Amino acid sequence: MATNKASRGVGGWFLLVFAIILVILGLILAAGGIWLVTLGGSWYYLIAGLGLIISGGLMARDLLTGVWVYFLVLLGTLIWALWEVGLSPWELLPRVFGYIVLGVIVLALLPTLKRRQATI
Amino acid sequence: MFTSLRVLAYVVSLSLATHAVAQNAEGETEVPEEPTSSEAQTPTFSATPQPSDDPAPGDWAAWGRESGASRHSPLDEITPDNVSQLEVAWIYRTGDMPEEEGQGKYAPETTPLKVGDNLYLCSAMNVMVSLDARTGEEQWRHDPEVDPGAIPYSASCRGVTYYEVPDAADDQLCATRIIEGTLDARLIAVDAQTGELCQGFGDGGTVDLWAGIGEKVPGWYSVTSPPVVVQGVLVTGAQVKDGQAEDAPSGVIRGYDVVTGELEWAWDMGNPNLDGLPPEGETYTRGTPNMWTTASSDEELGYVYLPMGNSSVDYWGGNRSEEENEFSTSLVAIDVNTGEPVWHFQTVHYDVWDYDLGSQPTLVDFPRDDGSTVPAIILPSKQGDIYVLNRETGESLFPVEEVEAPTGGVEPDNLSPTQPRSGYHSLAFPNLEEKDMWGMTPIDQLWCRIQFRRASYKGMYTPPTVDQRFIQYPGYNGGNDWGSTAVDAERGIIIANYNDIPNFNRLIPREEAEERNLRPIYAGDDNTDSDTDGPAEGAGDPQVGAPYAIDVNAGWRAPVTGMPCTAPPYGGIRAIDLASGETLWDEPLGTARKNGPFGIPSHMPFKIGTPNNGGPLLTASGLIFIAAATDDLIRAIDTETGEVLWNDVLPAGGQANPITYEANGRQYVVIGAGGHHFMETPIGDYVIAYALPEDGN
Numbered sequence: 175m176a177t178n179k180a181s182r183g184v185g186g187w188f189l190l191v192f193a194i195i196l197v198i199l200g201l202i203l204a205a206g207g208i209w210l211v212t213l214g215g216s217w218y219y220l221i222a223g224l225g226l227i228i229s230g231g232l233m234a235r236d237l238l239t240g241v242w243v244y245f246l247v248l249l250g251t252l253i254w255a256l257w258e259v260g261l262s263p264w265e266l267l268p269r270v271f272g273y274i275v276l277g278v279i280v281l282a283l284l285p286t287l288k289r290r291q292a293t294i
Numbered sequence: 295m296f297t298s299l300r301v302l303a304y305v306v307s308l309s310l311a312t313h314a315v316a317q318n319a320e321g322e323t324e325v326p327e328e329p330t331s332s333e334a335q336t337p338t339f340s341a342t343p344q345p346s347d348d349p350a351p352g353d354w355a356a357w358g359r360e361s362g363a364s365r366h367s368p369l370d371e372i373t374p375d376n377v378s379q380l381e382v383a384w385i386y387r388t389g390d391m392p393e394e395e396g397q398g399k400y401a402p403e404t405t406p407l408k409v410g411d412n413l414y415l416c417s418a419m420n421v422m423v424s425l426d427a428r429t430g431e432e433q434w435r436h437d438p439e440v441d442p443g444a445i446p447y448s449a450s451c452r453g454v455t456y457y458e459v460p461d462a463a464d465d466q467l468c469a470t471r472i473i474e475g476t477l478d479a480r481l482i483a484v485d486a487q488t489g490e491l492c493q494g495f496g497d498g499g500t501v502d503l504w505a506g507i508g509e510k511v512p513g514w515y516s517v518t519s520p521p522v523v524v525q526g527v528l529v530t531g532a533q534v535k536d537g538q539a540e541d542a543p544s545g546v547i548r549g550y551d552v553v554t555g556e557l558e559w560a561w562d563m564g565n566p567n568l569d570g571l572p573p574e575g576e577t578y579t580r581g582t583p584n585m586w587t588t589a590s591s592d593e594e595l596g597y598v599y600l601p602m603g604n605s606s607v608d609y610w611g612g613n614r615s616e617e618e619n620e621f622s623t624s625l626v627a628i629d630v631n632t633g634e635p636v637w638h639f640q641t642v643h644y645d646v647w648d649y650d651l652g653s654q655p656t657l658v659d660f661p662r663d664d665g666s667t668v669p670a671i672i673l674p675s676k677q678g679d680i681y682v683l684n685r686e687t688g689e690s691l692f693p694v695e696e697v698e699a700p701t702g703g704v705e706p707d708n709l710s711p712t713q714p715r716s717g718y719h720s721l722a723f724p725n726l727e728e729k730d731m732w733g734m735t736p737i738d739q740l741w742c743r744i745q746f747r748r749a750s751y752k753g754m755y756t757p758p759t760v761d762q763r764f765i766q767y768p769g770y771n772g773g774n775d776w777g778s779t780a781v782d783a784e785r786g787i788i789i790a791n792y793n794d795i796p797n798f799n800r801l802i803p804r805e806e807a808e809e810r811n812l813r814p815i816y817a818g819d820d821n822t823d824s825d826t827d828g829p830a831e832g833a834g835d836p837q838v839g840a841p842y843a844i845d846v847n848a849g850w851r852a853p854v855t856g857m858p859c860t861a862p863p864y865g866g867i868r869a870i871d872l873a874s875g876e877t878l879w880d881e882p883l884g885t886a887r888k889n890g891p892f893g894i895p896s897h898m899p900f901k902i903g904t905p906n907n908g909g910p911l912l913t914a915s916g917l918i919f920i921a922a923a924t925d926d927l928i929r930a931i932d933t934e935t936g937e938v939l940w941n942d943v944l945p946a947g948g949q950a951n952p953i954t955y956e957a958n959g960r961q962y963v964v965i966g967a968g969g970h971h972f973m974e975t976p977i978g979d980y981v982i983a984y985a986l987p988e989d990g991n
Contacts (some may be wrong), residue, residue, distance in 0.1 A: 199737070206740045214746035216727050219740045258729045264862045264902065268732055268739040 183284035192279060193234035196244070200226030218254050222247055233283075236290040244280050248273045304340060345409050346456060346523065347593045352956030354408045354848070355538045357453045357520045358778065359911075359953070362657030363590040365780035367954045369914035371961035373843065376986060377917060377930045377940045383427075383962060383985040384430030385928020390417035390979050395442035396449055400977045401949060402968030403450045403518075403776070403908070408955035409470075414486065415981065416451035418968060420476040421486055427957040430983055434489030436482070438500075444478035446516040446535045447831055448971060451477075452588065452776070453520040455528070456486065457552050460719045468492035473552070475517025475530050479503040496555030503532060506560070507543045508577040511816045514541040519588040519776070522598060527559075527630040528552040531585030536648065537835025537844060538814040540613060542606035544577060545584030549630055551600075559633025562615045569633060579615075581606040583622040587776045588654040590671070592685060597636060599671055599685070600626045601651030608648040608832070609708055609758050609801060610840035611857060612705055625673050625681075627688060637688030641675045643699075643710030646758050648832065649676045652775040658783050660691060661873050672781060673900065674790060675773035677754060678721030679714070680875070692875065693717035702750070703757025703764070704801060704842065713755050719875035721792040721868065725753040726767055731862040734891050738852050742859035749798065760801040760842055769797035769848060770831070777909025777922055777951055781872065787933065789868040789884050789910045789918055794903070795864050798850035799832070807843035812836040830972060865923060867910065869936060879936035883924025888975070901938075907949040907973050911963075919963050921948020924973050928952065928965050928984075934973050944982065947975025960985050 182190070183230030204223030211220055225247035251273050259265035297752040340399045349355035351368045358365050374379065392400045398418070406415035406425075412433065413425040420440045424433040429505025442449075455473040462469035470486035480502055483495035491499030503517065504510050513536050527549040534543050547561040562568050572578055583602045591598045602625070605611065614622070624640040642649045660670035660682060671685040685961035696712035703709070728746050729936040733739035750756055751765040758764055772793040779790040782957060802810070812834045832846030848857045858864065863882035871878055882903025890896035908922035918931040921944060928948050929941035947969035954963045963984045969977035 202737055203740060206737070206744060210740065210744050210747060213744065215747045219736065219743075222736070243721055259861075262861075265732070268735055272735045 184288060185283070189236075189283050189286050189290070190234060190281060192232060193230045193240070195234065196226050196230030196276070200224065200228075200230060222251060225250070233287065238287055238291050241280055241284060241287065244275065248277050253275055308510065319488055331894055332775040342530065343593065344793035349409075351401060351406075353410070354406070354953040354955050355456055356407065356522070357405060357455075357588050358590060358654050358656070361522060361524070361591045363588075363592060363654045363778065364656055364658070364912075365778065365909060365951070366782045366912040366914075368914045369954055369956055369961045370913060371956070372913065372917060372954075372963065372986060373915040373972050374932050374939055380930070380940055380942070380963070380984045381987060382942075383981070383983040386430040386432065386981040388415075388417035388421060388423060388979040388981065390419050390421055392418075392449070393442065396445055398971050399445045399447075399449050400968070401448035401450050401970040402966060402979070403448075403452045403950050403970070404966035404968055404981075405453045405951040406953055406964060406966070406981065407454060407456050408953060408957075408964075409456050409486075411957060412486070412942065413964070414454050414456060414472050415966070416454050416474050417447040417979065418451060420451050420474060420482075422454060422472060422474055422482070422487070422489065424472070424489060424816060425981070427955060427962070428960070430981065434932075436484045436489045436491070438476055438480065438482050440476055440478050441512065441882045444476075444512040444516065444724070446477065446513045446518070446533055447476060448518070450518040452518060455520045455523060457523050457528075459553055468494065470509060471495075473521060473528060475503070475521055475532070476872035477516040477518070478512060478570075479507075479515050479517060479532060480519075481521065481528070481530065481550065494554060501550060501555045503530070503548070506546070506578050508580065509816070514538060514815050518586060522589045522591050523552050524591040524593060524598045524630045525596045526552050528629075529589060529591075529630065531589075531600065534584045535815055536606075536831050537796075537837055538606070538816070539837070540581050540607055540839030540847075542581045545603070545605075546578035546602060547584040547585060547628065549633055551908070561628055561633050561635065563621050563654065564615060576917050581902035582618055583624075586650070587652050588778075590655050591656060592657060592669075595686065596630050597685065598630055600628060601653060601654055601655060601673070602626055603650035604645045604648060607835075607837040607840050607844075609646050609799070609841055609844040610705070610837060611644055611646050611708055612840070615939045618643060618787065623651055625651060625655060625671070625683070625688075627685070627894065631840045639673070639681065639683055639688050639690070641673070641679065641681065641714060642677070642755075643713055644708060646705075646709070647755065648770040652676055652772065653778040654776070656779060656781045657685060658781050660870070661786065671878070672779065672788065674721070674779050674973075676768065676770060676773040676775060678768060678792060679716035679913050680719040680774075680779075680788070680870070681716050681791070682718050682874060682875075690716075691718075699755045700752035700757060702752070703759050706757065709757055719870050719877075721790060722754065722768060723794055726751065726765065726796060726860065730860050732859060733852065733857055733964075734855060738855055738857060742852060745798070745859065758799065758801050758842075758844075760803060763798055763800045765796050765850070766799055767796035768793060769850075771795065771848070771905065771907070775907060777907060780910045780912045780918070782912045782914075782933070783872065784914070785933065786872040787878065787912075789867065789912055789933070790870060791865065791906055791910055791920060791922055793865045793905055795858065795905055796850045796860060797832075798859070800845050801842035802834075802845055804841060804843070807836055810834065812843050814838045839908055856893055865903050865906040867918070867920065867931065867936070869933065880932075881936040883920070885925045885927065888925050889926075893974075907970055909951040911952050911954055911987055913954060919965075921950065921952065921965055921967070923948075924975055926967075926975055942984070944978075945980055946978025947973060949973055949975060
């Protein structure tokens with residue numbers, strides 16, 4: 175662990191901050207998702223929120239699996255969104271756009287993550 | 295297309311012209327002879343039809359072009375092929391911009407008239423203006439000096455009324471006259487040629503509409519729509535500012551001699567025996583349904599068609615009288631010879647949703663299968679239902695179903711068990727579902743989904759509730775509102791723009807209303823914060839006298855982002871086959887260029903379909919002109935396809951109905967770009983004319 179901390183460069187810090195943001199977003203979605211479920215609404219937000227918490231948690235521990243979990247959430251979101259609203263662009267916007275932006279960041283962090291996982 | 299130099303040049307030249315006119319008016323003291331009342335009482339209407347009943351092809355002689363309100367012009371110089379060449383012909387500025395007290399309350403909504411070579415219009419604060427129809431140069435103005443304290447919900451003047459006194463000599467003062475109703479509840483008549491007050495009309499050109507209304511509370515009782523003239527009777531209602539108190543000014547409808555300004559009759563639904571002024575010390579029945587929008591009329595029948603609003607107060611009805619429940623939110627046909635209702639047709643029973651009739655109905659000879667026609671009237675509503683009624687009898691030409699309505703809320707025993715539904719056409723969409731909730735991100739979308747699940751929602755006519763929010767869909771902005779629809783009887787087509795947005799409401803218990811210090815207008819506080827746009831109608835209205843106040847979240851927008859909780863489109867425009875009521879095409883109206891999260895314009899040119907306020911016009915050449923949307927564009931749309939063929943950026947919001955006319959052989963399209971505080975578009979004082987480039991230039 176000592177070597178890990180010593181070698182955390184800009185990329186490493188960015189990865190950690192991003193992972194924490196994912197966890198926070200996941201907590202918000204999961205908390206709101208529980209509320210929505212208790213009101214008889216969609217289960218999607220709770221599940222997606224838990225997915226983001228797990229994904230962020232794994233990435234914070236420099237585990238590549240976090241990336242796979244993230245893209246699983248993204249894939250599931252896409253399928254759910256298409257099921258819910260079809261190809262309506264304005265309605266896909268809130269459902270998918272944010273995940274794609276975060277997905278691009280995940281991909282950009284992939285080399286850092288790979289490097290750091292190798293040093294664990 | 296706007297060059298600031300050009301605008302500046304106009305402003306300078308016009309302000310000089312204004313100055314000159316004002317001096318003339320001051321110097322003029324003589325009172326030339328005016329036509330007498332006996333002339334007007336002679337029923338010469340059929341022999342000499344008013345321009346408003348049968349306008350010249352190049353004119354726009356009444357608010358809806360003619361008394362029948364087709365909003366359809368026979369002009370065809372501007373066509374789908376050449377419309378892309380339209381350019382600004384002239385720009386006029388009224389000079390009427392909000393000062394301190396009017397900030398956040400302006401929504402001029404002005405539509406000019408064009409008769410002969412002249413345009414006639416009014417500004418937000420009721421300044422009456424005549425322009426040269428060819429150049430936009432000001433010819434005269436009359437400023438009735440309305441105090442800004444008289445501004446009700448909005449400073450609006452949708453238009454003026456033109457009248458020619460039959461058999462009057464042309465050079466007689468006020469032989470042709472322009473009449474308006476004002477925010478401070480006056481009828482004012484001026485000479486159409488000079489702008490001088492018609493001394494023989496009322497008291498020196500003015501009739502005080504406060505007579506018989508009761509205690510004068512500025513801003514509570516205001517006229518914002520042009521009165522109409524039927525067989526020499528000038529008919530007006532008034533806006534009664536919503537949500538203040540059960541004990542509100544009366545919705546009385548009054549008919550005046552258009553020449554003398556004398557009261558001919560009053561229709562007070564709560565006191566049918568009263569035909570004139572109430573006895574000294576009494577008032578017309580308070581709190582009754584009113585008419586704030588524009589009526590249409592049939593000169594031959596002598597009927598005026600009044601789209602009535604709701605009783606005071608809007609969201610609670612426990613103490614409404616039988617008559618109020620009979621006439622509220624109904625189209626009422628009144629015979630102007632008697633001042634009595636001939637028939638009425640109700641579009642909402644026991645309206646506790648502010649579903650006032652806002653649209654001006656349109657007269658049409660309705661085609662039947664056997665080739666004959668029926669004298670009909672087309673009535674759009676805020677719920678989106680469009681009715682076609684026989685205008686002689688009020689009977690619907692299509693089935694009107696009484697469908698079961700939801701129950702519950704705070705007055706379940708009073709609600710109507712059924713509500714009417716038109717078998718002809720509805721602009722409304724299916725009920726909202728959780729998945730219709732929207733946002734920019736999953737987080738605000740989730741927030742809106744939670745709100746949806748927490749609220750009471752049972753589809754259209756969800757009863758008002760106090761323990762939780764209730765969703766009202768469509769909201770009080772329509773469906774169709776005061777912009778009304780346009781009808782081309784020759785092509786057999788109705789053009790209707792509409793809103794598709796819910797409101798998110800809650801009744802407020804009286805104690806909570808006290809805590810929030812919600813006070814009625816007569817307490818000297820209208821709850822507005824002058825630094826910002828005035829609150830939406832109903833956003834904390836006290837409803838004094840009812841057990842509950844009301845809180846309306848108009849357009850149901852999320853906090854922080856200000857984004858709507860429901861997905862776009864928020865408004866559209868639709869072509870409807872006149873004979874069958876079937877949809878021919880349906881397109882979103884308005885782009886996203888001026889809208890975005892946190893109130894930041896997105897500059898996205900995509901057609902998103904925005905909220906809209908204002909109506910369309912149609913031309914014989916197959917064009918629709920409409921602004922109305924919150925993108926500050928005026929556009930020309932192909933009547934056949936719904937395709938946008940041309941647009942131009944307005945310097946302020948285009949929340950007004952455009953007109954088209956011909957002057958000197960050239961067709962013009964004119965729109966008032968005045969903006970609208972509630973629609974959150976930039977406020978302006980522009981009147982802008984478009985035309986094709988002149989030959990040889």
